[in-house]
Amino acid sequence: GATFTFKLNGVPRALTHQIVRARQMAFGQQSYRVSSCYSDPVRYPITLGEKVANLEEGAGELMAKYIDAVVNVRKVYKDLIQFGIPMEQARCIMPMGTCTKIGVTMRLRDMVEYFNGRTSDIAQDEHTYMVCLMAKEMKDKQPEFFKFITSKAKGLEAIMDKYNVK
Numbered sequence: 001g002a003t004f005t006f007k008l009n010g011v012p013r014a015l016t017h018q019i020v021r022a023r024q025m026a027f028g029q030q031s032y033r034v035s036s037c038y039s040d041p042v043r044y045p046i047t048l049g050e051k052v053a054n055l056e057e058g059a060g061e062l063m064a065k066y067i068d069a070v071v072n073v074r075k076v077y078k079d080l081i082q083f084g085i086p087m088e089q090a091r092c093i094m095p096m097g098t099c100t101k102i103g104v105t106m107r108l109r110d111m112v113e114y115f116n117g118r119t120s121d122i123a124q125d126e127h128t129y130m131v132c133l134m135a136k137e138m139k140d141k142q143p144e145f146f147k148f149i150t151s152k153a154k155g156l157e158a159i160m161d162k163y164n165v166k
Contacts, residue, residue, distance in 0.1 A: 002145065006134050012043040014096040015126055022117075024110040028103040033088040038078055042070045043097040047125065070095060079094040108145060111138075112152040119159045134166040 011019075014153040020027050044047040044066055051059035073093055080090035106114060117123070135156055150156050160166070 002107055002108040004108070004111060004138070004142070004145075005057055006137065007101070007103050008130065009101050010041065010099045011102060011130070012097045012126075013094075013100055015124075015130065016100060016102050017096075018124065018127055019104065021103065022106075022110070024115050024154040025104055025114070027105075030101040032091040032094065032098075032100075036081070036087060037091060037094055037098050037100075038074055040096050041099045043099055045097075057124060070097075108148070111148055115149060115153040115156055119153070119156060128159065129163050129165070130165045132160045136165050 008016075008019075016029060019025075020029075044063065048059065048063055048066065052063050073095060077090050077093050080093070081087055115131055115135060118127050123131075135146065135149065138149060
């Protein structure tokens with residue numbers, strides 16, 4: 001059957017932990033065991049960013065604390081490595097929001113199941129948005145397969161519209 005591979009960049013590790021639970025897919029993820037994640041971006045909580053943008057009381061102070069915590073964690077990570085702690089052990093301190101790269105390969109049938117499961121009401125917004133971006137790639141590069149997917153993943157196009165993914 002048809003298989004497809006997506007390369008996802010700038011994805012927080014918290015999200016990749018959800019992605020890899022889809023056992024019917026194959027993955028290749030950037031390893032923090034052998035490569036430093038010291039300078040990788042760290043994603044802040046989306047809702048916190050919205051509250052800061054809306055000038056909600058206390059949001060700016062909380063964002064500053066969040067940034068300070070990330071800066072401090074990175075310093076301790078670097079200090080651990082310089083002290084001789086193996087990178088694979090020092091990584092334990094890094095935030096779940098640290099961004100990474102992951103390759104995801106799946107069969108068409110599994111893609112339909114994955115898209116259905118990650119566009120339901122209980123799916124995390126960030127995960128749903130990522131699925132919408134994957135679906136857009138299919139729409140742009142494999143339109144016949146996209147038609148098949150949308151015939152099986154009812155409501156996918158409406159969710160793509162909701163997330164403003166055209």
